[in-house]
Amino acid sequence: MPLPPLVQPAEALSVDEIRRYSRHLIIPDVATAGQKRLKNARVLCVGAGGLGSPAMMYLAAAGVGTLGIVDFDTVDESNLQRQVIHGQSDVGRSKAESAAASIREINPLVQVVIHNTALDRDNVFEIFRGYDLIVDGTDNFATRYLVNDAAVLLGKPYVWGSIYRFDGQASVFWAGEPANGPCYRCLYPEPPPPGMVPSCAEGGVLGVLCASIGSIQVTEAIKLLTGVGEPLVGRLMVYDALEMSYRTITVRKDPQCVLCGPNATQTELLADYEDFCGAVSEEAVSATLGATITATELKEWQDAGKDLFLVDVREPAEYEIVRIPNSVLIPKGEVVSGEALARLPQDRQIVLYCKSGVRSAEALAAVKAAGFRDAVHVQGGVLGWVRLVDPSLPAY
Amino acid sequence: MPTVRFFAGARAAAGVAEEQVPPGLTLAELAATLASRHGERLGTVLGAAAFLVDGQAWHDRHTPLPAGATIDVLPPFAGG
Ligand SMILES: [Zn+2]
Numbered sequence: 001m002p003l004p005p006l007v008q009p010a011e012a013l014s015v016d017e018i019r020r021y022s023r024h025l026i027i028p029d030v031a032t033a034g035q036k037r038l039k040n041a042r043v044l045c046v047g048a049g050g051l052g053s054p055a056m057m058y059l060a061a062a063g064v065g066t067l068g069i070v071d072f073d074t075v076d077e078s079n080l081q082r083q084v085i086h087g088q089s090d091v092g093r094s095k096a097e098s099a100a101a102s103i104r105e106i107n108p109l110v111q112v113v114i115h116n117t118a119l120d121r122d123n124v125f126e127i128f129r130g131y132d133l134i135v136d137g138t139d140n141f142a143t144r145y146l147v148n149d150a151a152v153l154l155g156k157p158y159v160w161g162s163i164y165r166f167d168g169q170a171s172v173f174w175a176g177e178p179a180n181g182p183c184y185r186c187l188y189p190e191p192p193p194p195g196m197v198p199s200c201a202e203g204g205v206l207g208v209l210c211a212s213i214g215s216i217q218v219t220e221a222i223k224l225l226t227g228v229g230e231p232l233v234g235r236l237m238v239y240d241a242l243e244m245s246y247r248t249i250t251v252r253k254d255p256q257c258v259l260c261g262p263n264a265t266q267t268e269l270l271a272d273y274e275d276f277c278g279a280v281s282e283e284a285v286s287a288t289l290g291a292t293i294t295a296t297e298l299k300e301w302q303d304a305g306k307d308l309f310l311v312d313v314r315e316p317a318e319y320e321i322v323r324i325p326n327s328v329l330i331p332k333g334e335v336v337s338g339e340a341l342a343r344l345p346q347d348r349q350i351v352l353y354c355k356s357g358v359r360s361a362e363a364l365a366a367v368k369a370a371g372f373r374d375a376v377h378v379q380g381g382v383l384g385w386v387r388l389v390d391p392s393l394p395a396y
Numbered sequence: 397m398p399t400v401r402f403f404a405g406a407r408a409a410a411g412v413a414e415e416q417v418p419p420g421l422t423l424a425e426l427a428a429t430l431a432s433r434h435g436e437r438l439g440t441v442l443g444a445a446a447f448l449v450d451g452q453a454w455h456d457r458h459t460p461l462p463a464g465a466t467i468d469v470l471p472p473f474a475g476g
Contacts, residue, residue, distance in 0.1 A: 047476050049476055050475070050476055051476045052476070136476070137476040138474070138476050139474060139475055139476040140474050141472075141474045144474050161476065162473055162474055162475060162476060163473070163475045163476065164404070164405070164473035164475045167403075167404035167405065167473070169404070169470075169473075186453055187446055187448075187453060187470070188446050188472050189453065189455070191472070192444035192472050193443070193444065196440070196443065196444045197444055197471070197472055197473055197474070199474065199475060200475035200476075203475075205475055236470075238403050238404065238470075240403075240404070240407070243413075247403070249401075249403075249448065249451070249468050249470070250448075250450075250451030251448065251451055252451045252452045254452065254453040256453075256455060333440075337436070
């Protein structure tokens, strides 16, 4: 179903603008009217990361008049494999500032608005209200549910995209008038159980996948702003880079959706999205109480010759990159399933670690439940070890 | 017979893009059938996945799925 344009056209294009956007202006479906709509458009990108990078670069080049950036993070070297809006000299700089500088270089006619903050329930409405359309390029479930809930409650459309390893998904969620489409909760009413779905930081992502999905998001954004084509409302695009296939799946509005269904019960934002998505399960939290050591303490135990059985619960590829000396690799899945419990010695101090302390907390709950009462895990994981004990090792 | 289509991590765990399943299964029975066919790794993925029956989210675990339905299995991921 075609939808009316989201944005009214600007009064006129300048001579500079006509020169710059000429390849748009000669497409009959965009033409001067469409380009004037883009000039008047205000688009917010949530996250200046993998998806946000190509999204903002192409939105800027396309002549979107106002581009907002929400990101509180700073550029890390491990971002540069895919976050192409940032460069080597931006490492350590605020992502929002770095992205803004790139946008100004691509197209100085774009007005950039920097929101150098984490999006939260207290600022999301105020920030979203200033924009016609939101592009969601966040990297965690808590922010994704926050973006969805705020967009639905404000009746605003947003272009959603998500990536992992070789897989990508994209859709337009617009539950309000006139689209009356489904929202993210129609597809996934609740977040997955904590620890069940790895993030890109844990599982990895093919860098160029960001461009594949980010460019779909920009395409949909331009279509919505200018009112051309068939928007990806009520459909989910699923991309498989290994198979090199794009498949579209129909997604209907869920009549039972708590947020956008006819009998919706959720009429405001949740009190705490981190809590809703449970960064760590309750079992894991209680397992870690009194059973958490720092990387520095681990080093002291090792130096004192304590009889340790140090278990790395990450995946083999991560173990290859960096590890704490004298550790054995037993991936978390094998610990949690019980498969690997027989490999744990009864008479030695068991110490678990992962990348940052979340997976090791989950594994610790399983190990303690199996009767290893004295087992502990390392706060901050191998990243903590790199930071506190051996900065010569690579962080990732 | 209903057709199940696997996407992303579910496709990787199942090893096939789609397959047919016996008619009359409930969602709970379907998940158990698929896990026993393809292994526990798929079982784990199914624990977090969305099931779309002819495009609509299906939450009821105990009503038989419609005959001839297309059931899309979509694991969530949040990377960006
Ligand atoms: Zn909904």
